[in-house]
Amino acid sequence: MVKPQKLKAFATYYLSEFPDEAEAAGILLTDAEISRLPSNKQKIGDILIVTIPDSLSHKKKEIGKLLLLTDEKVRLVLNDSGIAGRFRVPNREIIGWRDGKSMSTETLHKENGCKFKLNTAEIMFSKGNLAEKRILTNGCGGETIVDMFAGIGYFSIPIGVHSNPAQIIAVELNPVSYGYLCENIRLNGLEEVIEPICGDCRTSTPENIADRVLMGYVGTTHEYLETGMKAIKNKGGFLHYHETVHEKEFPKRPILRITEAAGKCGRKAVILDQRIIKKYSPGVYHVVIDVKIY
Numbered sequence: 001m002v003k004p005q006k007l008k009a010f011a012t013y014y015l016s017e018f019p020d021e022a023e024a025a026g027i028l029l030t031d032a033e034i035s036r037l038p039s040n041k042q043k044i045g046d047i048l049i050v051t052i053p054d055s056l057s058h059k060k061k062e063i064g065k066l067l068l069l070t071d072e073k074v075r076l077v078l079n080d081s082g083i084a085g086r087f088r089v090p091n092r093e094i095i096g097w098r099d100g101k102s103m104s105t106e107t108l109h110k111e112n113g114c115k116f117k118l119n120t121a122e123i124m125f126s127k128g129n130l131a132e133k134r135i136l137t138n139g140c141g142g143e144t145i146v147d148m149f150a151g152i153g154y155f156s157i158p159i160g161v162h163s164n165p166a167q168i169i170a171v172e173l174n175p176v177s178y179g180y181l182c183e184n185i186r187l188n189g190l191e192e193v194i195e196p197i198c199g200d201c202r203t204s205t206p207e208n209i210a211d212r213v214l215m216g217y218v219g220t221t222h223e224y225l226e227t228g229m230k231a232i233k234n235k236g237g238f239l240h241y242h243e244t245v246h247e248k249e250f251p252k253r254p255i256l257r258i259t260e261a262a263g264k265c266g267r268k269a270v271i272l273d274q275r276i277i278k279k280y281s282p283g284v285y286h287v288v289i290d291v292k293i294y
């Protein structure tokens with residue numbers, strides 16, 4: 001029989017085909033427990049991240065062992081119990097490991113021709129933004145780009161690798177993320193293209209410099225809209241504004257926030273596109289609005 005990919009199907013298969021090995025490894029799950037196993041998992045480098053429901057937390061080590069059996073390239077399994085604060089720091093613990101292999105939660109993730117080093121226990125990595133990264137890597141050739149909330153270079157690195165921009169100024173406040181941003185710039189050979197700045201976007205974003213500004217942050221992004229607009233060259237440029245919004249208020253609220261901020265800094269905003277990136281919480285979406293600022 002072919003090894004099933006989905007965790008629930010894999011658990012059923014493994015426990016029925018290899019009951020002795022499962023018992024020896026201490027992997028004992030009832031049918032009811034198998035039905036509550038998480039269906040989503042995220043692989044970053046050689047680390048697998050899952051969210052185990054509270055009702056199964058007493059079985060997390062068994063689930064960690066089971067997940068290691070699904071993929072021989074996985075070195076560590078982490079359980080994620082949420083993300084907090086302005087630095088978007090995840091709360092993660094190791095639930096599965098291979099004897100004799102490193103327990104370090106740092107890994108090297110390769111995606112779309114780019115390398116990202118990060119510590120998965122301290123920093124989030126949103127694979128859901130892959131489509132958005134692809135959109136942004138089209139047509140930025142020769143541009144000066146300001147990447148506010150740059151993180152470890154989620155947007156700056158793929159744009160630098162694929163789009164031949166003139167310059168990217170990447171601003172990140174969290175010193176841990178900033179350290180990885182600098183390392184990822186080196187790993188991808190972009191020292192001549194990306195200028196990293198460790199600081200608060202509100203005070204560290206340069207003015208009248210950018211053909212394009214990225215605002216890839218959610219929660220309080222609207223508070224930085226005027227700063228983002230001021231970074232755009234006086235002759236005009238593009239702004240990509242992210243926020244989380246209830247489906248009933250999309251796209252009205254983000255568009256209103258953009259036009260109000262433009263009015264306050266004496267600019268004109270023309271909405272070009274609006275997209276849902278992913279579901280954030282029940283009824284709430286992470287969205288992006290593309291704007292031309294004059």
Ligand SMILES: C[S@@+](CC[C@H](N)C(=O)[O-])C[C@H]1O[C@@H](n2cnc3c(N)ncnc32)[C@H](O)[C@@H]1O
Pocket residue numbers: 086087088124125126129148149150151152154155171172173174177199200201202216217218
């Ligand atoms: C969620 S991450 C970046 C997300 C990324 N654009 C993506 O698509 O996955 C947002 C980053 O903004 C940083 N940040 C939060 N507030 C900031 C501020 N005022 N100035 C600069 N960076 C900030 C956080 O530390 C975090 O690294």
